[in-house]
Amino acid sequence: MRKTLSLALAATAVAAAAMSGASAAATPDTVTATPDSLQWGPCPQKPESRNTDAPRLECATLDVPLDYRSPDGRQIEIAVSRLASKVPSKRRGVLLTNPGGPGGSGLDYPALLAGAGLPKDVLDSYDVIGFDPRGVGRSTPVTCDLTPQQQARGNFPPYAHTAADVAKEAPYARTIAEQCATSRTAWMLPYTTTANTARDMDRIRAALGEPKASYLGASYGSYLGAVYTTMFPGRSDRIVLDSNMGPGGYDLANFRLLGRGMEDRFPDFAAYAAEHPEYGLGTTPKQVTAKFFELAKRLDAAPVGGIDGTLFRGVTFEGLYAESLMPRLAEEWQALDKGRPLPTPPPVSENSLASHFYVTCGDSRWSGKVRDYQRNAAIDRLKYPMLGGTTGNIKPCAYWPDNRVGPPVHIGDRGPSNVLMVQNERDPGTPLVGAMKLRRAFGDRATMVTADQGGHGVYPFGRNTCANNTVTAFLTSGQRPAEDLACAAEPNP
Numbered sequence: 001m002r003k004t005l006s007l008a009l010a011a012t013a014v015a016a017a018a019m020s021g022a023s024a025a026a027t028p029d030t031v032t033a034t035p036d037s038l039q040w041g042p043c044p045q046k047p048e049s050r051n052t053d054a055p056r057l058e059c060a061t062l063d064v065p066l067d068y069r070s071p072d073g074r075q076i077e078i079a080v081s082r083l084a085s086k087v088p089s090k091r092r093g094v095l096l097t098n099p100g101g102p103g104g105s106g107l108d109y110p111a112l113l114a115g116a117g118l119p120k121d122v123l124d125s126y127d128v129i130g131f132d133p134r135g136v137g138r139s140t141p142v143t144c145d146l147t148p149q150q151q152a153r154g155n156f157p158p159y160a161h162t163a164a165d166v167a168k169e170a171p172y173a174r175t176i177a178e179q180c181a182t183s184r185t186a187w188m189l190p191y192t193t194t195a196n197t198a199r200d201m202d203r204i205r206a207a208l209g210e211p212k213a214s215y216l217g218a219s220y221g222s223y224l225g226a227v228y229t230t231m232f233p234g235r236s237d238r239i240v241l242d243s244n245m246g247p248g249g250y251d252l253a254n255f256r257l258l259g260r261g262m263e264d265r266f267p268d269f270a271a272y273a274a275e276h277p278e279y280g281l282g283t284t285p286k287q288v289t290a291k292f293f294e295l296a297k298r299l300d301a302a303p304v305g306g307i308d309g310t311l312f313r314g315v316t317f318e319g320l321y322a323e324s325l326m327p328r329l330a331e332e333w334q335a336l337d338k339g340r341p342l343p344t345p346p347p348v349s350e351n352s353l354a355s356h357f358y359v360t361c362g363d364s365r366w367s368g369k370v371r372d373y374q375r376n377a378a379i380d381r382l383k384y385p386m387l388g389g390t391t392g393n394i395k396p397c398a399y400w401p402d403n404r405v406g407p408p409v410h411i412g413d414r415g416p417s418n419v420l421m422v423q424n425e426r427d428p429g430t431p432l433v434g435a436m437k438l439r440r441a442f443g444d445r446a447t448m449v450t451a452d453q454g455g456h457g458v459y460p461f462g463r464n465t466c467a468n469n470t471v472t473a474f475l476t477s478g479q480r481p482a483e484d485l486a487c488a489a490e491p492n493p
Contacts, residue, residue: 037207038062043081043107044138057111057130058082064134064203066191067405076188078200079138080207081130083110085123093237094210095126095475096201098133100219100243102194102250103356105137106130113216117460121476126214133224134200135185135192135355142188144180144354151347155356157393159300159310161381163374169394170370177399180357190403192358194249198228198409205235214475218242218457219430222421223249226411226438229445233415238478240471241421241446242458244435247411251364252397254434256376258317259384259391261431265320266292266386268426268454272326279330280337292316292386295336305341312336313387320428321456323492361397364408368398413443420474421446422467426454439484447481452489464490 043059060082063075085091099109110128118128132139157173160166181189201224205213214237217225222241227249229236246254270285282288300309307315319329332342367373373394380388419442423435432450439448449471451464458464459471466487473479 037209038080040082056083057108058084059107061138062204062207064200066188068196068199069405076134076140077138078134078140078204079107079132080204081107081110083114083123083128083130085125085127087124090121090124091127092125093127093212093214094129094205094208095122095214095216096129096131096204097215098131098217098221098224100217100221101136101352101356102133102220102359103136103352103354104220105132105352107132107137113460119460119472119476122472125476127208129204129208129213131201131204133197133355133359135188135358136351140185140188141351142185142192142354142358143183143350144176144357145183146176146179146350146353148347150176151350151353154314154348155353155395156310156314157390157395159296159313159387159389160374160377160393161300161389163378165389166374166377166392166394167370170373170398173394173396174399176357176396177361177401180354180361180396181401183354185354189358189362189401190405192355193362193404193406194224194227194359195231195363195406195409197224197359198231201228202232202235211235212237214238214240216240216242216459216475218459220245220250222430222438226419226442227409229415229419230409230411236416236418238475239419240459240475241419241438242423242471243427243430243456244421244423244438245430246434246437247441248408249363250360251408252366255360255395256380256388256391257431257434258429259380259386259388260433261428262317262320262387263384264431265426265428265454266316268323269316269320269326269329273330273333276330279334281330281333291333291337295333299336304336304339307336307342310390313390315342317387317428320454322461323455357396361400362404365402365404366395366397366400370394370398373398411438411441413441413445415445417445417447419446420471420480421448422458422471423448423450424453424455424458424462425450427456428454429456448484449481449487450485451487463492466490 038060040058040060043057060080062078064078065071066074066076097109098106107130109130135142212235215225222244225241229239270288273281273288274285277283281291296309299312319325377389377392380392425432449467451467458467464487
């Protein structure tokens with residue numbers, strides 16, 4: 001299973017004094033800015049890295065509380081990176097970043113953003129800050145002791161055609177949950193949450209000596225940013241949330257929405273494949289759509305090179321994330337249609353999957369009743385037949401230990417009007433319908449920019465200049481549309 005897929009598939013309000021950061025009380029959530037206490041040095045370089053901005057990255061570690069209710073208790077390490085502004089006269093602060101997940105490393109993300117075209121005005125205006133969230137990569141990594149076979153399964157359940165398929169998956173889901181709960185890092189289980197990662201972000205801000213922090217986060221990073229600006233509204237400067245999850249984050253409802261996301265986005269691929277008859281997938285979008293269901297059914301019955309119907313659906317879902325992936329996806333369909341196996345992708349790291357489980361299962365409560373997932377799968381198969389049997393199926397979160405140390409963060413409209421949401425209309429990973437729920441939750445705090453294009457991720461990776469220029473103007477000058485803005489489709493370059 002490919003990394004993108006494995007990490008992609010992946011309402012109680014907290015007391016105001018603990019959540020707002022505006023309280024004068026001396027709580028763990030009211031850390032004030034202090035002089036820079038991070039000791040910067042070279043970053044660990046990936047051998048395959050060719051990003052010219054990677055050598056400019058500096059790295060450091062910061063100790064933070066494992067449990068913010070006991071700030072002087074056990075500490076864990078957070079790995080932090082910095083791409084410093086080259087123009088001190090234009091520097092206005094720090095821009096914290098997160099690439100998504102949960103389970104994704106963010107240490108090299110500032111260099112990746114710069115390499116992807118983050119505008120010079122933004123790079124001049126900020127020290128761009130990356131970090132590995134707690135439990136991930138170099139930040140006190142967690143484990144579930146997953147076997148190579150379990151890693152190959154990823155976090156994408158089999159497509160449930162019947163209620164019996166859900167019941168069959170339940171023991172596997174329970175096994176994963178039990179492995180996580182008995183692993184050598186199980187002591188981190190209750191504390192590896194989005195709320196605590198947001199608290200870690202505020203410790204990073206304080207260690208940098210900044211009274212406020214701006215933020216740019218995508219996918220799951222949109223939820224992390226929403227939680228941060230909810231918990232610390234007085235320390236939030238300019239907040240950009242890209243490819244937005246709903247206000248519940250990566251909860252059961254959001255996972256089920258992936259079925260809707262695939263239905264929203266697939267017509268773009270169907271049109272592409274129909275325009276390229278050399279792939280032999282059909283000459284009309286209707287024929288390409290029929291080919292999808294034909295291949296899925298055939299591979300369910302007779303897998304090709306280890307690719308069954310579930311993996312075929314997953315490969316397709318992953319290929320919808322960007323226009324640039326569509327030629328490869330069409331070639332993969334063509335190969336499978338002719339009985340040729342696909343190249344074996346590199347395995348997803350055990351830590352990435354484990355930390356994904358820790359956060360998604362720790363952030364919210366999932367039903368523990370198999371019959372609920374049987375009902376969900378039956379409903380979603382009808383509503384979203386391409387992926388609904390998978391997104392309705394049971395996951396390890398159903399058997400997660402109930403040892404959470406705090407309720408989910410309630411995203412609401414209290415705080416400054418300093419949030420800019422940016423969203424593709426046909427996003428498979430974070431569908432527009434979920435983003436609209438977050439927009440309504442923020443109320444007057446947010447303005448939303450939608451781009452008439454498909455794919456996962458807008459800024460700075462997308463081609464819509466209207467959306468990109470709007471985000472750049474907000475980050476550099478503070479200018480934000482007075483009301484929600486719809487950016488029209490733009491031709492392919």
